[in-house]
Amino acid sequence: MKLLSYRVAGTTSWGAAVGDGIFDLGCRSGFATLRQAIEADALPMLAGLLQNEQPEHRLDSVELLAVIPNPPKIFCVGTNYHDHRIETGREVPEKPVIFSRFANSQVGQGQPLLRPRESEQLDFEGEIAVIIGRRGRRISEELAWDYIAGYAPYCDATIRDWQRHTHQWIPGKNFPATGAFGPWMATRDEIPDGADLSLVTRLNGQEVQRSSSSLMIFSIPAIIAYCSTFTELEPGDVIVTGTPGGVGGKRTPPLWMKPGDTIEVEVGQVGTLRTTVRDDIA
Secondary structure (H helix, E strand, C coil), rough: EEEEEEEEEEEEEEEEECCCEEHHHHHHCCCCHHHHHHHCCCCCHCHHHHHCCCCEEEHHHCCCCCCCCCCCEEEEEEEHHHHHHHHHHCCCCCCEEEEEEEEHHHEECCEEEEEEECCCEEEEEEEEEEEEEECCCCCCHHHHHHHEEEEEEEEEEEEHHCCCCCCCCCHHHHHHHHEEEECCCEHHHCCCCCCEEEEEEECCCCCCCCEEEHHHHHHHHHHHHHHHHHHCCCCCCCEEECCCCCCHHHHCCCCCCCCCCCEEEEEEEEEEEEEEEECCCC
16 A cells, blocks of 8 residues: 555545545544554555545645654665765765654655755755564564565755764754655555665656665665664654765766755655755745
């Protein structure tokens, strides 16, 4: 299933995207949010709620939110593709490079990414996000797939000059509305464990990044095993698994996103995230 969070007529809910329609699972399931349904291990029963039913909304009539609007934790992985590692001049990391995003830095499909007034260096990073489905600590790589609820496209946009202020990247990764997450998550049952997921980023229709999950330095199970060692993973946690080479800041001249641009992140077998850029006037 393709599950999403949305707002319509001032009311927030969540549901299943089928074709161009949305089935409201907030009212059908008894769970107010997608995160609550994941916590209750209710995803396997959702398909039965759609039988002989009609969608409540058209996909284009609602405001899509970040797939999980309020994840307990968001972990991001840096330099997790060799071509990006090479373009940044870094050595092969011995362990996954982990930093964090905050929930209020995220937007959903169709909500604009905001270029802050403090910088023009708004860079694109297309990534594959993994949504955690079960609570776990010290999860082995062999069992890691069983802890995944689903997958989604993610644009981990970065304010490059703020990222470089110190060795800690958090300032450049947490300006409001700089992480796009959606349009939905494809549940684990839709994608075979270990499938090689393609990853393509397009800026104004032009391809700027292309790779696949098989080219990660640290695999999805390895990342889950590592993160679950230093913290307990919870249902609804999000792990953003890294971006491949081709980022704008390493081009000559640099290719920064600007107001009016459209950015797309396509993850094979999952879907395409599509949003635009505008200046933050707050």
